[in-house]
Amino acid sequence: MAGKAGLSKSLILKGMQCPKALYLQKNPPDFEIPEDPAREAKFKAGHEVGILAQQLFPGGTEVPFEGLSVPEQIKQTRQLIDSGAEVIYEASFEYDGIFVKVDILVRDGDAWQIHEVKMSTSVKEVNLNDVAIQFYVLGQAGLLISAAYLVHINNQYVRQGEVDVQQLFSSQDVLEEAVARQAGLPELIDGLRTDLLGGEPQIDIGPHCSDPYDCDFIPYCWQHIPENSIFDLRGNGVKKWGLYEQGIIRFDQIPLEMLNKNQRHQVEATLNQEDSIDNDAVAAFLDTLWYPLYHLDFETFNTAIPKFDGTRPYQQVPFQYSLHVQKTAGAEPEHHEFLAEPGDDPRRQLIEQLLDLIPENGCVLTYNQTFEKSVLRDFADLFPDLAFEIGKRLENVRDLMVPFRRRDVYRWQMRGSYSIKEVLPAMVPGLSYNGMAVADGMAAMQAYHDMCAMKPGEDLEQLRRAMLEYCQLDTLAMVLVLEKLSKVAS
Ligand code: SF4
Known part of the structure; x- marks a missing residue:
């Protein structure tokens, strides 16, 4: 296949999203693309799901990717077919310089069935293209295909x-x-190959940068977008790509009448570095709280393959909490915390401990109550004997996010957001999540998975410390933000 660029299924899919992304993948720019731990974690999780799905058709033989060259993988697949194999995992084929691996290939008389495994809970357009490319290559390589399935998670x-x-x-x-x-496939593939022969395609950024996936090259292609651009506007209301096409990018270029009330507020506050407060609204919010006050935050994980009994795929399962208790307004808070031991189902111990710490009449303060309430409701469903007790705490949950979501208090540094990650440094300058080893909920979830996968001798304690510090800051942030709120309101 002299002269033709070698392609794989994933490269073709990348090129379908954006020919420039395919070009950059094949011709890496002289630009450091930061590593993305979330992508790596997703890849690992997808691999686990793929291995488990092989049990749907047990007894097959896997053609490994590691340790075998592409021609060796193709040769081994052919040998398995010729020797009468019924099921082949990661079966490998090539046609016209296009290489594909089929998750599960199942013999069906004289024909074969393709089973492509995804960790999503439904079938997406991009998955159909994925199977279409496999169908194309296998068909051209001489296999008769009797069926093609997308195997996905049943939530x-x-x-x-x-x-x-x-x-x-x-x-x-x-x-x-x-x-x-x-x-349409041969023409599409030819088009992608032609694009590869030229220089870097002149393709501007657009909605395709995150559809269907966030492109790896966003840091490279988006260098010309400054801070405080139309892409930092929160919420819906204005068509950002429409503005971009008109050359309107920075906040100071946006005609304010185009924006909805909140976006206009965000832009004006940023440009004028202006804060605002509705003292009455804040005071009314503070009146809904009482002491003792229990600042509560859960950390949860979710996985495609449920880890514990009674859980569904992707259900949020709590493994950690932090609780700061204030007996009276302005009192020094007491801190309590819980972090699961690796591998154990922590839920009963966690909720029992929490019910001991929070009395029936305590005011439970959360930041984004929807999340903490749903975790508490899941506990009540799981442990009917505790449901009444949990229900009592649920009645007393209050949400510190409310005055920020309503913009009763707004600091221009919040950048239109009411997430605690933006609110904390804006309300309590000098304190932020920046530089922490575990600095957000996703990182905490990954740390939990890492902790469960650790081998003896690895530094479990250091990881646990980082997880505890992060969760503790979440509730300490609430204590400090509430204190600040009380001060500004008065
Ligand atoms: S960031 Fe956007 S424009 Fe750049 S390669 Fe990716 S999809 Fe294409």
Whole structure:
């Protein structure tokens, strides 16, 4: 295939999202793209799901990616087919310089079934293209395809005991869609190859940068977008790409009448570095709280494959909390915390401890009550014997986010956001999450997974300390923000 650029299924999909992304992948720019730990974690999780899905068709043989060259993988696949294999995992094929691996290939008489595994809970357009490319290459390589399925996670499944793979996965027949996409594929692939022969494609940024996936090259292509741009506007209301096409990028270029009330407020406050406060509204909010006050924050994880009994795929499962208790207004807070031991189901111990600490009549302060309330409700469903007690605490949950969401108090440094990550440094200058080893909920979730995967001798204590420090700051932030709120209101 002299002269033709070698492609893989994922490179073609990348090129379908943006030919420039494909070009940059093949010709890396002289620019350091920061590592993205979330992408790596997602890749690992997807791999785990793929391995588990193999149990849907047990007894197959895997063609490994590691340790074998592409020609060796293709040769091994051919040998398995010729020797009568019924099921092949990661079966590898090439046609016209296009390399694909099929998650699960199942013999069906004289033909074969394609089973492509995804960790999502539904089928997306990009997945149909994925299967279509496999169908194309396998067909051209001489295989008759009788069926093509997208195997995805069934989010209604509830784990009880060992994972039931038949229940965890749902399969959707996508043969028709794969066939319908065949006619356009050769031309599309030729077009991508032609693009690769030129220099870096002149493609501007656009909605395609995050559809269907966040592109790896955003840091490179978005260098010309300054701070306080139309892309920093919060909420809906104005068509950002429409403004961009008109050359309107910075806040000071935006005609204010185009913006909704909150966005206008954000832009004006930023440009004039202006704060605002509605003292009566803040005072009314503070009147809804009482002492003793229990500042509460949970950390949760979710996984495609439920980890514990009674949980569904992607259900938020708590593994940590931080609690700062203030007996009276302005009193020095007492701190309590819980962090699960690696691998154990922590839920019963966690909720029992919390119910001991928070009395029935305590005011429970959260930041974004929807989340903490849903965690408490899940506890009540899981432990009916505690449901009444939990219900009592639920009645007393209050939300410190409310005055910030309503913009009763607004500091221009909040950048239109009411997330605690923006509110804390704006309200309590000098204190922020910057530089922490674990600095947000996603990182905490990843730290929990890392902790569960640690081997003896690895520095578990250092990781636990980082997790505890982060969660503690979440509730300490609430104590300090509330204190500040009381001061500014008076
Ligand atoms: S950041 Fe946007 S324009 Fe740049 S390569 Fe990615 S999708 Fe294309």
